[in-house]
Amino acid sequence: MKVTVVGCGNAFSNESYNQSFLLEEDGRNLLMDVGYQVPRALKDLGISHKDIDDIYISHLHADHTGGLEYFAFMRYDWMNKPRKYSDRKEPKSLAPKLIGNVQLLEDLWCKTLRGGLGSMEGFVANLSTFFVPVPIEPNES
16 A cells, blocks of 8 residues: 555645545555635646545545645536436546445534535535445444
């Protein structure tokens, strides 16, 4: 497994980006937390948003979730405009997996992402419009 420190700063860091790590193993890339500075940090490291297969969110602070809207819009299939990830035409890999506690994923949509992502042309979107949600029950791995 290869671990890349994408950012090591806190919510107010101007030089070190928001804390985030990229784990690479068996051809898959897992991004741990996506703060609002992380898309820029990835670009500066030469890593495309298209290279991210999975995203894990630890908690709802903006320095851990603020870059998710960028991923949602950049990875969305604008040609076909699917309402949920399972409606996507090939390649299905356009939608990254979004992993987190079951309650956290619900709160992430309702309290953080819905304002910017909920209204699409012709339909009301939800978390599965942009991501493949992978909810983890408490005390389960």
